[in-house]
Amino acid sequence: MAKSNAVWGIDIGQCAIKALRCRPHEKDEQRIVVESFDYIEYPKILSQPEAEPEELVREALEQFLSRNDLTGDRVAISVAGQSGLARFIKLPPVESKKIPDIVKYEARQQIPFALEDVVWDYQQLTGGSEEDGFALEPEVGLFAMKRDQVARALSPLETAGIEVDLIQLTPLAVYNYVCFDRLEDLQSQPYNPADPPESTVVISLGTDTTDLVVTNGYRVWQRNIPIGGSHFTKALSKELKLTFVKAEHLKRNATQADDPKAVFQAMRPVFSDLLAEIQRSLGYFSSIEKSAKIGNVIALGNAMKLPGLQRYLSQNLEQEVTPIEEFDRLSAGSASGRSQFKENVLSFAVAYGLCVQGLGLGQIRTNLLPEEIVRSRLIRSKKPWAVAGIAAILAGLTFNYMTHVSAWSETDTEAMKAAERRADTVKQTSATFKSQSSELRTAFETIQQTGQNLVSNVEGRMRWLELLKALDAAMPRDERTLEDRKETSEDISDRNEIHIEALDVQQFGDLQGEYFSLVQQNYLDARGGQPVDAAAGTGDEEGLAEAPVEEGAEGATGGLAGPGWVVELTGHHYHNMSQQNQSAKFLSNTLIKALEEGSVELPDGENGEMIQVSFADLGISHPWVAYSGKLWDEILDPEADLAGNGMGARQFGRPGRPAELAAEGGAVAEPESKLIELKRYDFIVQFCWQPRTRAERKLLVEQRQQQEAAAAEAAATAGEDAVEVSQ
Template sequence: MAKSNAVWGIDIGQCALKALLCRPHEKEADRIIVESFDYIEYPKILSQPESEPEELVREALSQFLSRNEVAGDRVAISVAGQNGLARFIKLPPVESKKIPDIVKYEARQQIPFSLDDVVWDYQQLTGGSEEDGFALEPEVGIFAMKRDQVARALKPLEEAGIEVDFIQLMPLAVYNFVCFDRLGDFKSGTYDPQNPPDSTVVISLGTDTTDLVVTNGFRVWQRNIPIGGSHFTRALSKELKLTFVKAEHLKRNATEADDPKAVFQAMRPVFSDLLSEIQRSLGYFTSIDKAAKIGNVLALGNAMKLPGLQRYLSQNLDHEVKPVTEFQQLSAGSAAGKPQFKDNTLSFAVAYGLCLQGLGKAELRTNLLPEEIVRTRLVMSKKPWAVAGAAAILAGLTFNYFSHVSAWRETDNEAMAAAESRAQSVQTTATGYQSKKDSIHSEFETVSLTGEKLISNVEGRLRWLELFKAIDSALPKDPRPAKERKETEEDISSREELHIAAVESQQFPELSEWFSQVETAYTEAKGIMASSDAEGDMGDPAAEMDPMGMEPGAEGEEGALSGAGWVIQLTGHHYHNSKADRSNQMGEFVKNTLITNLEEGTVELPDGENGEMIEVPIKDLAISHVWLVKDQKLRDEIIDPEANLTGTATAGGYGGGYGGEGGYGRGGATITAGQDGEKSKLITLSRFDFIVQFVWQPKTRAERQELALARREAAEAAAEAAALNAEDESAAESELEPEN
């Protein structure tokens, strides 16, 4: 069925289902008209105790369909902001045609899941500049949702027989509403990052969460605050000892309560928490965009009707909080004069923004509807035409068959039979040759496969040698010749040496299972949780929880850990615990040397042309998640510096080299007590024992060369862009120079 030019925007919230049916205005391009609307409040809030969300939504959709006709109209739905991910990134100057490839690379870095497990889309924001096919510092928004969350959002509508055409995040639908309805003329000016237009702050107070959207039209910033209208209800229920239903009724009729003061006193902590989160978020926004200026503050959501809330926010935010009582660019049409539409204007903004996207009038047009669903619908829409085409072809073939039968009957004689016999003989001979060819080809494939296996075995046997060479390169080395070293406590304690006593490994078919067991210890060892808390106190409040439901940590920094691989464990000790330098001893010395080198160092491998030795980043060997698993307190160890050199790794050894019993160290040879040890001068050293682990997912040389090639191409592209930039600046300066 052909789609009409009308769009249903359906917002399935926690408290009610809100829907608008809009179409373009016949005369004014910057206006749209409401043809129909609906507001269906659930008997219970979806997050209310003992409620059944799926059943409540199903009943609301059934009631909606009984009162409205959806067939033939496009449908756009929203999902909560906390169920998705939104990232805004600035790209370096680059050719416009290369932006899709760069965005795909950035998506892999920004989205903490495999791209196969998410539905994602992107859009370049307006306001950027372009010269000679190059985009200068373009800003791109990347948006994503996990596929299972998309499926959950679509399930109730599919069960109701509603075909969805657009899926958008609620904060972005609010952004589209603000740009169209309140900032309609922002495109008339040019965007200057140093002096941007005033920003509009939108506080969309929902049932369980609040969406905070800050935008000047050209740029948008959003954050989800986990405080909503239901938190006021729970506060009343707790403080006044009421059931949830009675507390909800009292909240909505607070001014008519027997003791209004007690009601507001019970809700005051929630007022304070909401204000604190808004101030904290706005403070962070102004810290990352120092040129931004706050202009209007708009309020959305029926929860904003709570008596005293708008005035409380206005007084403490130093900006008047204005509720959206009407839509400036929306003609009410058939909804005009209907009390239900007017009473719930605050809650229709999301549906309004969805309709704008369906009508092609939205600033952000990203769509999180899975591509496979769109493709299936396209095929189904072409199916009637395909059936008609197949019927026409069948009719033509039938006619062709009977014409050939007629011609065959005219030529059915002895001469034709003899010709057919000869042709059959030739065909038999050709079939024999083809069979022989297939047999030879099969033998060739077998030999070729054997050769490939032999080659892969040769390449695979080098992996462990490369790993051990990388570990060797990462170990600190005393640059002095052996003859310049002194066997004194001061000299030994200052040597930059680590002694590896054991290298152990364990293979895992799925590394994420291992990481789930050590994640807490890993994040503490890397200092990730502590730094996240610090930033939360001083910076981005959104850093407390990723919108995709993932806490910041190792996976957010080094990418999602998945697939098969090895966990390598290095057990060792060192004596670099000089009292003269307490800042670089014990575990800090291990981190500053071995761990830093494994993460950022290089190793010389024959990866160049014709096997030429070149420096290869150790991380290209797929070494990641390096951490200090276990460190112990310093312990004193008495050794004999005048002992005979044995070349073996012993507990008292402070030397190195390649120790016995699987030991792997670095430095001079180790020692043991000689026969005259009792007469020797014993010294006491501070020994630090440690265990370091890291993940190794071996890569072949060909795979490493592909990584190196990709880096070179990226560097060349950046250099070329910089050169073009320099030429443009030089040309501009020469034009400004006065003529002699």
């Protein structure tokens, strides 16, 4: 069944059924159009002792359905405020996604029944603010009805064959009407709890009860007063000794009575009680909402037509009570112009509010229709599609079966068997070839592994020789001959040489994880900061030397994935006369720089030709000064014997050069010795070494050449394109 965009709002009251059919306005989203209405008054008020409410409502609904077609329209109904529960709860600042859990906890506290026995819903009211996912001072409306009350409200409509889509409490339907029809757009200005907009008071006088609704559009407060129009009738019946029917007629025509004064005198206690309840309710509201300001007072309900009631309330409330004469945002269709609609306009506010919510324009969007009813209707609506889908599947399977049967019936069995035998023969031949291929592949892999083992043993022995040769090439040299050197502090301090005392290595399965991640900060400090001059220090603690990093230096972690070695060089030097090139600075300018940018001559060329191989291709990277000592004064006797008094002769020059003794033949020289005072700097240098075989280095060079060729070709192509464009 196709759904329309219209909604029926049905208010089943104690005196009559009021219904409106509305749809959205074509041009104005802030208006709706009333297309039809109905007002069916019962022969008797439902609360009369001799009345049969179920029968009266059933007959009225039958009459309603005989006049109106509900096909495809959504239906919203109201239930009296006293039949349900409404609570407005202010929550503390809380994360927005946790509001449902908090509301469920509050529901257990606020609803005086087990949650399984009620239908409940909630909504966060507008006007609250939210920052970074947290709701600040949110207010939540919690609404509930017992399931038996819901079933009682739905029973007459289900009997009449009317499917209800929405159930709402009468005071909340009035609230939706007021917000939509009487108040300005709530989103046009932010809500300020300290200075809220004026509140509108709605007095909806019903047959048995009165709903008092106070709202400023953002917040709503409501109370049900157990006094209605029938109480005036009962007062007349009691005081004037009349039947209920005659008393009701007299109430509606009080001004035409023989003794109007007696009529109003009989109803005076009810006037007073109603006023007292309204005043007490407004006083309580003002006590809990101290910043609220009362503005307009609106009167609803046909009982407000009672002569003198409006004036009585206005005088005693000191506020003008204004019955509505029309609905501002309800566009006048053919229905709204009829006299019956105008005569009963005061009683259509609830139905109007239901239509507003049904069209998605209401401030309150909660629905007390049980979830199981919604689910069963959804399943029922999907059944035709499910049946159609199953039928389509069965049709497809049948067609597929018939196709296979037709193909099988036309098959030549003997020809098929011959083809199957040929296919089996080909399959066996293919399996034989696959088995032979697998055996040959296994044999090849075995031979290849043997060759790799043999080659790796040779290359493994060569790695350490290559490392030692690379370290020898990285050492700074004093290119002068021995005859040109002088045994003076100035000459020794000016020599470009360092002295290696020890070389240690340690293997790691994962250089990055097991070594570099532990020293990374020290490495960055040593390579990225200003060099630390130990001679300038005043304390006794040892520190890290920090050498400046040059442009293009390798990144902190580049190329350290996998296993490798950490090589540690322990040594000292005496090149400490010039502050611009002493201690760690001299080390950085010589050894560290050579380890980063240098190369060594190795037989990596064709047919063992000697070529320059960079340290980076050898796998050397991340050199740094792991320990930087302080400068200290050392006194040397160049003529002392090695076995003398502990101040034996010292070796000056690069490692491997023989030491010169102070005297020939190992004897201690008798002439006066010349003591030399030098500034000594001790250090420890570490670097990472991930050895590469010659084959790996050759492949690396080839890849680099290919990349350079591709880059050059791309640059040449770009240049030609630029020339063509310029021409």
